[in-house]
Amino acid sequence: xxxxxxxxxxxxxxxxxxxxxxxxxxxxxxxxxxxxxxxxxxxxxxxxxxxxxxxxxxxxxxxxxxxxxxxxxxxxxxxxxxxxxxxxxxxxxxxxxxxxxxxxxxxxxxxxxxxxxxxxxxxxxx
Numbered sequence: 001x002x003x004x005x006x007x008x009x010x011x012x013x014x015x016x017x018x019x020x021x022x023x024x025x026x027x028x029x030x031x032x033x034x035x036x037x038x039x040x041x042x043x044x045x046x047x048x049x050x051x052x053x054x055x056x057x058x059x060x061x062x063x064x065x066x067x068x069x070x071x072x073x074x075x076x077x078x079x080x081x082x083x084x085x086x087x088x089x090x091x092x093x094x095x096x097x098x099x100x101x102x103x104x105x106x107x108x109x110x111x112x113x114x115x116x117x118x119x120x121x122x123x124x125x126x
Contacts, residue, residue: 009073010046015081018107022082025109026091038105043074055103059112061096063089074101 015022018038025034043054056075059066063083069075078099082088091097096112 009077010048011043011074011077012080014042014046015078016084019081019085019088022107022109023085023087023091025107026088026097026111029097029109029111030095033108033110035106035108038101038107040105043105054105055101057098057100059096059098060092063092066096075099 018036021036025036028034052074053072054074056069056072056078057067058069058075058079060079060082065075065079069079078101082092098108098110098112100108100110102108
């Protein structure tokens with residue numbers, strides 16, 4: 001029997017619970033920014049410290065954050081959860097995603113297409 005040796009924090013199971021919703025937001029973000037309200041108590045109940053910051057902003061491309069997330073346990077577990085999803089990895093391979101969890105626990109997902117992709121799609125249209 002093989003056990004997962006993924007290093008996670010307390011927020012990983014919560015993000016895993018929301019994975020289907022997050023994947024749906026990622027897919028639909030191609031049509032414009034998407035958002036989903038999360039429950040604050042789910043995060044605060046898991047917090048081991050009183051002064052933890054839940055909000056984060058993170059851009060991810062090819063499964064790697066484009067900005068450092070070392071200080072945010074919430075963002076680290078979010079990214080770990082994404083990396084465990086085959087569909088999320090497929091999407092992140094070609095699209096840069098901006099994920100933002102604000103202080104009201106509203107998750108926003110935006111897909112950012114590079115200018116080269118837009119130029120290629122314009123050439124195909126001609």
